[in-house]
Structure formats: C-alpha cells, structure tokens
Amino acid sequence: MSFIELENVTKTFGGVEILKNLNITINEGSVLGILGRSGAGKSVLINMLRGMKEYKPDNGKIIFNIAFCPKCYRADPPSKVGQKCSCGGEFEAERVDLWDTDRKIYAAVRKRISIMLQRTFALYEDDTVIDNVLKSISGHDEEESTYMAIDLLEMTQMTHRITHIARDLSGGEKQRVVLARQIAKEPMIFLADEPTGTLDPKTAELIHHALLEGVKEKGTTMIITSHWPEVMRKLSDYVIWLERGEIIDEGNPEEVVARFLEQVPLPEKKEEFVTGGPIIEMEDVKKHYYSIERGVIKAVDGITLTIGEGEIFGIVGLSGAGKTTLSRILYGLTEPSSGNISAKLGDDWIDMTQSGPLGRGRIKPYLGILHQEYSLYPHRTVLGNLTEAISLELPAEFAKMKAIYTLKVVGFDEEYAASLLNKYPDELSGGERHRVALAQVLIKEPNIIILDEPTGTMDPITRVQVTDSIIKARDELSQTFVIISHDMDFVLDVCDRAALMRGGKILKIGDPKDIVEDLTPTEKKEMLTEE
Structure with missing residues (x-):
C-alpha cells in the first residue's frame, strides 16, 4: 500500500x-x-x-x-x-x-514521525537513562510505561545503565538511549x-x-x-x-x-615512516571520576606512551574505552588525576599538566583538535568558519585561496570547494560539515593534530581521500597526528603505529597489522568491518 x-x-x-x-x-x-x-x-x-x-x-x-x-x-x-x-x-x-x-x-x-540523526546525543543530561525513555512514552499508564521502557532498554542493550545519569554515558551509549527514546514514541x-x-x-x-x-x-x-x-x-x-x-x-x-x-578507490599505499624523535611523552597518566551511582570511574587508568615527531599514531578501542578522555587530556581540556605529560616545542619540553603561559598555554597555539562532537559557527559561511571564526586574520584573496587549498586537502575538488565558501553550515550535508570542521583544524597548520573519530560521517570514497590527505599533510608540513578511532580499517590504512585501548588501559602498542593479529576472532568482528 x-x-x-x-x-x-x-x-x-x-x-x-x-x-x-x-x-x-x-x-x-x-x-x-x-x-x-x-x-x-x-x-x-x-x-x-x-x-x-x-x-x-x-x-x-x-x-x-x-x-x-x-x-x-x-x-x-x-x-x-x-x-x-x-x-x-x-x-x-x-x-x-x-x-x-x-x-x-x-x-x-x-x-x-520519529527521527534519529547522525551525531546527535540529545538527552536530558541530568536524568537517569530510564527517565529519559519514560519521557518519550505517552498514552499508557505508569506501570505499562515502565515495562515498555525496560523492554526498549533491553532491546538496545542498555539495562546495565538503567539508573545511570545520562551525562555519564559514553557517546555510543547515549546513541542507544536516543534510539530507545525514538522507538518509544511508537x-x-x-x-x-x-x-x-x-x-x-x-x-x-x-x-x-x-x-x-x-x-x-x-x-x-x-x-x-x-x-x-x-x-x-x-x-x-x-x-x-x-x-x-x-x-x-x-x-x-x-x-x-x-x-x-565499484566506485570506491583504494587508498595510496603508505611507505614506512621514520620519526624525528619523541614529541609527546605520557607517563602513568590517570583520570578517575567519582559519582554516587557508579563509585570510582577509571576513564584513563595508568597510560604510558611515547609518540614520535611526524608520526601518525592511532589509539583504537570500542565506545567507552576512554579514548576521548585521553584525547582531551592530551590537548589540555581535561586535567589528569595524576601522571606526567610533556610535549616538545622546538628544543623545549613543555609540561602539559601546568596551566598558564609558561605551561601548556605556550604550546596551545601549535595544537589542533577535532572533537567527536564538533560544531561550526551556524551564522558564518564556510569561509568565515575557516578564517575569522578561528581568529585567522588574512588578506581577503589569500584567505580564499588558503581556504580552497585546505578544502581540497580534506577531499573536495577545487570547483566544488570554491562553491562551498559562501554557504552556511546548515546548507551542507553531515559529511561535508565534518570535512569543513577538519579543514578548520588543518588551516592553522598546527604541529600536533588530535582527531577524535575523524571518519565518523564520511562515505568510503571520502575516507580514502582523507586518508591520503592526512599522509600528505604529514609528509609536506611535518605534522604529527594522534587519531582516536574505533575504525580499525582506517587505522590500518593511515597509521604508522597504534595502541589498543580498553577499560581505560592500553593493552598493546605496535604496527596496526600486529594489533589485528593479536585480536581474538570476536574482537576482530567488533573492530573490523570486513569480519
């Protein structure tokens, strides 16, 4: 019908x-x-x-x-x-x-009509998981609504978090609660x-x-x-x-x-890369949270790690492994509970645990980060988002040239990149906004770039283009990349080394292929799309 x-x-x-x-x-x-x-x-x-x-x-x-x-x-x-x-x-x-x-x-x-949007974790942050679902149910008495909510959380495999506060959930867990809420609307x-x-x-x-x-x-x-x-x-x-x-x-x-x-190209084969010596060093870094409901949450639990200058280093793990918390600590957005973190600027090592102009404030202009939940300025054009919005003051014509060049780096062809400059974010697709947000990070040419789930909304063709552009940016601009991802296929294509993270700990560091070989068959199925 x-x-x-x-x-x-x-x-x-x-x-x-x-x-x-x-x-x-x-x-x-x-x-x-x-x-x-x-x-x-x-x-x-x-x-x-x-x-x-x-x-x-x-x-x-x-x-x-x-x-x-x-x-x-x-x-x-x-x-x-x-x-x-x-x-x-x-x-x-x-x-x-x-x-x-x-x-x-x-x-x-x-x-x-119910809708589930990409990258949307719209929940009542201060309410429990079950209360979030109950607020979407109408036309049923209290007891029936409660049983419906429990059934939906069981379907989305979230019953183990039923009394937890929404803000304490990982991104993947929030997405499953969002789904339960949308189905609850019948x-x-x-x-x-x-x-x-x-x-x-x-x-x-x-x-x-x-x-x-x-x-x-x-x-x-x-x-x-x-x-x-x-x-x-x-x-x-x-x-x-x-x-x-x-x-x-x-x-x-x-x-x-x-x-x-048949239209998806294969990425260029990357050659073995030799780093220019350490640029990031972490020693026994921990980040513990405390909540009445869950007690001690060990988001990052004793991480020791060295990343080389010019290296493309992947940190891989499933949702809730602690990857995003680690990226925020690296960038200085989240204070560690304990441990040492240093980053190299020129010939000097900067203590990233120290705030102020003599601490991480000195290196911040040389760091870039693309958050998993990125955002663009809605009332600025793409050109504005790539220049004025991030305090990048350039002559008008040079700003346009640099913006087009950077958009080409993230996978747009030159003609299409030029046509994007005067558009606003809400005129772009989700994948296009993602690439513009990545360009917003790259255009400032930082020494160290942290990318949190950089391929999340990208189609296979664009993923290949971004893979090639990251390698190109590293080779031409001597940039160091730290890539936080659950996408092992992408890490295999782009990263020189990778670390497997689970439960706040790093289990193994090495060549991405070695990490794949070290996984159990079940783990391969969870982290590799072709399994």
Missing part, C-alpha cells in the same frame, strides 16, 4: 540544486535505503520528509496517504482506514500534500539519518539489531540513509543511490550496493 509519494521534488540552496526532480514511492511497512556519499542530498531529503520548514521543496509534492481521525486529529498508516481510533472516532482516508495542507494536519503528521514513520556513522562496529551492530527488532520487524515504515553499504544490505528492502541530488541507480540492495562499491 502506497504510503509516501515524492512527485518531481526539487530543492535548491544558494542557487545550487541539491535534489533534482526526485520521484519515489514508499510503501507502508517497507524499509527504503538511501545510499550515497557525503553531499549527495541524503540528509536534505530526510529533513524534507520530516517536515522541517527550511527544507520545503522548491518544486514538486510530497504526498502522505494516511488514516486520519477528524475527532482527535491523529494520523496513522493507511491500513488503519475504517478502523476505530482510541478516542472513539473512525479513521478516514486522507491524501495529504505535506507542504500544502491544513496546519493541524501538518502537525498531526509530524507528530507521528511512530508511524521512522527516519534514520546515518544512525551508526560515528559508532564502533560493535555498538553499530547493536543499533542495527535494535532497528531490525524495534522498527522493521514491527512493520513500521522506515527510511534510512547511509554511505555504509552493509547498513543497506542488512536493513533495506529497496535501495536508491543518490549522487549530487539525482537517483543514478535503484533496486535490490545487494545489486545496488555492489555497483556502488
């Missing part, structure tokens, strides 16, 4: 067509997969289906065939037509043009925009399983976007491949994915 119909839909931002004459039919209870690299228009399409006002189509229609109760203004899937509503009314068939309809019907449709349509793009393979697998069990197997209509072919294979019934706003292929997931993968 036809549920959603897109008729000749076109959307333009800043004079550039982002979606071009799309015609798509989505049946009730089916899962449509939207495959494509960053910038293809996937997120724009998702937000358009969500009814976000700034994403209103320039041309075309988005039709929802719904069952509608005129008594209480409830919208449901079309199969409910003729059935009784819980309010006592009867569902009637309505063909609704989402962008040209009564305001109350528009609100009724939007209310019945939507008629579930939108998932890159729901596992930033997660380690183990956590991503948990999310995929929960989407299967909590959404697909319950017959909820779902539209899911991804640049990861495996997501399309596991979750979709039908796939469309978007390329710069146009459908260039569609059909059976296996067949479309196979043709998509």
Whole structure:
C-alpha cells in the first residue's frame, strides 16, 4: 500500500540544486535505503520528509496517504482506514500534500514521525537513562510505561545503565538511549539519518539489531540513509543511490550496493615512516571520576606512551574505552588525576599538566583538535568558519585561496570547494560539515593534530581521500597526528603505529597489522568491518 509519494521534488540552496526532480514511492511497512556519499542530498531529503520548514521543496509534492481521525486529529498508516481510533472516532482516508495542507494536519503528521540523526546525543543530561525513555512514552499508564521502557532498554542493550545519569554515558551509549527514546514514541514513520556513522562496529551492530527488532520487524515504515553499504544490505528492502541530488541507480540492495562499491578507490599505499624523535611523552597518566551511582570511574587508568615527531599514531578501542578522555587530556581540556605529560616545542619540553603561559598555554597555539562532537559557527559561511571564526586574520584573496587549498586537502575538488565558501553550515550535508570542521583544524597548520573519530560521517570514497590527505599533510608540513578511532580499517590504512585501548588501559602498542593479529576472532568482528 502506497504510503509516501515524492512527485518531481526539487530543492535548491544558494542557487545550487541539491535534489533534482526526485520521484519515489514508499510503501507502508517497507524499509527504503538511501545510499550515497557525503553531499549527495541524503540528509536534505530526510529533513524534507520530516517536515522541517527550511527544507520545503522548491518544486514538486510530497504526498502522505494516511488514516486520519477528524475527532482527535491523529494520523496513522493507511491500513488503519475504517478502523476505530482510541478516542472513539473512525479513521478516514486522507491524501495529504505535506507542504500544502491544513496546519493541524501538518502537525498531526509530524507528530507521528520519529527521527534519529547522525551525531546527535540529545538527552536530558541530568536524568537517569530510564527517565529519559519514560519521557518519550505517552498514552499508557505508569506501570505499562515502565515495562515498555525496560523492554526498549533491553532491546538496545542498555539495562546495565538503567539508573545511570545520562551525562555519564559514553557517546555510543547515549546513541542507544536516543534510539530507545525514538522507538518509544511508537511512530508511524521512522527516519534514520546515518544512525551508526560515528559508532564502533560493535555498538553499530547493536543499533542495527535494535532497528531490525524495534522498527522493521514491527512493520513500521522506515527510511534510512547511509554511505555504509552493509547498513543497506542488512536493513533495506529497496535501495536508491543518490549522487549530487539525482537517483543514478535503484533496486535490490545487494545489486545496488555492489555497483556502488565499484566506485570506491583504494587508498595510496603508505611507505614506512621514520620519526624525528619523541614529541609527546605520557607517563602513568590517570583520570578517575567519582559519582554516587557508579563509585570510582577509571576513564584513563595508568597510560604510558611515547609518540614520535611526524608520526601518525592511532589509539583504537570500542565506545567507552576512554579514548576521548585521553584525547582531551592530551590537548589540555581535561586535567589528569595524576601522571606526567610533556610535549616538545622546538628544543623545549613543555609540561602539559601546568596551566598558564609558561605551561601548556605556550604550546596551545601549535595544537589542533577535532572533537567527536564538533560544531561550526551556524551564522558564518564556510569561509568565515575557516578564517575569522578561528581568529585567522588574512588578506581577503589569500584567505580564499588558503581556504580552497585546505578544502581540497580534506577531499573536495577545487570547483566544488570554491562553491562551498559562501554557504552556511546548515546548507551542507553531515559529511561535508565534518570535512569543513577538519579543514578548520588543518588551516592553522598546527604541529600536533588530535582527531577524535575523524571518519565518523564520511562515505568510503571520502575516507580514502582523507586518508591520503592526512599522509600528505604529514609528509609536506611535518605534522604529527594522534587519531582516536574505533575504525580499525582506517587505522590500518593511515597509521604508522597504534595502541589498543580498553577499560581505560592500553593493552598493546605496535604496527596496526600486529594489533589485528593479536585480536581474538570476536574482537576482530567488533573492530573490523570486513569480519
């Protein structure tokens, strides 16, 4: 039964067509997969289906065939037509043009749509995990709501954190609670925009399983976007491949994915690198937190580590291993509980545990960091974000040239990079924003660059481009990279050495290939996408 119909839909931002004459039919209870690299228009399409006002189509229609109760203004899937509503009314068939309809019907449709966005950990930070889920449940008594919340947390494998405060969770754990909250709304349509793009393979697998069990197997209509072919294979019934706003292929997931993968280039083979001597030294570094609910939390537990000048060093581990805390300590954002940290500037060693202009303040201008939860200035253009927003004062024409060069470094071609300069962050796809944030770090040419999950929202083609650009930046600018990642495939491609981190400790340091060989079969499955 036809549920959603897109008729000749076109959307333009800043004079550039982002979606071009799309015609798509989505049946009730089916899962449509939207495959494509960053910038293809996937997120724009998702937000358009969500009814976000700034994403209103320039041309075309988005039709929802719904069952509608005129008594209480409830919208449901079309199969409910003729059935009784819980309010006592009867569902009637309505063909609704989402962008040209009564305001109350528009609100009724939007209310019945759940969405899971990429890199979004929107929770009530001071509430417990179960309270966060309970706040999304309506129409049930207290006891029934509690059992529903527990079932959802069991589905997302979060029952071990049920009484923990949301702010104490790792990023992967927060994402699983977000999923439980969205399923708890009992939507008629579930939108998932890159729901596992930033997660380690183990956590991503948990999310995929929960989407299967909590959404697909319950017959909820779902539209899911991804640049990861495996997501399309596991979750979709039908796939469309978007390329710069146009459908260039569609059909059976296996067949479309196979043709998509033919377009993914292999990264350049990196040569063995000889460092210029130590540039970062850590000795027995610890960071312990204390909470009433959990007692002592050993986020970083006795790390001793030396990183060489010009080295690309990976710190690998699953969500919650302590990687992000370690990166914040390295940059000076988080004070260690104990231990020594030194970084080399010229011929001098700087004590990173000491604040002030004679301590880490002296080396801060020469450090760069890309956080996992990065952000751009929404009211500045891409050019502004790459220059004035970070106090990089350059003559106008030189600023433009340097910005284009840096955007090329992170994988944009020159023509497209030039077209991005006057756009605002909300006009970019999630993957494009990620690359601009990376460019914002690289444009200041720091000596040491810390990248926390740098490939999280990037499609396979862009990941290869970023791999090559990191190696190029190291070779041409003598930069040192510390890469925090759960993506072992990326670390194998780009890193000279790597450390395996789990439970706040480093278990092994060495060649990335040696670390892979040291993993158990189960660990390989969790950290390598091809396993």
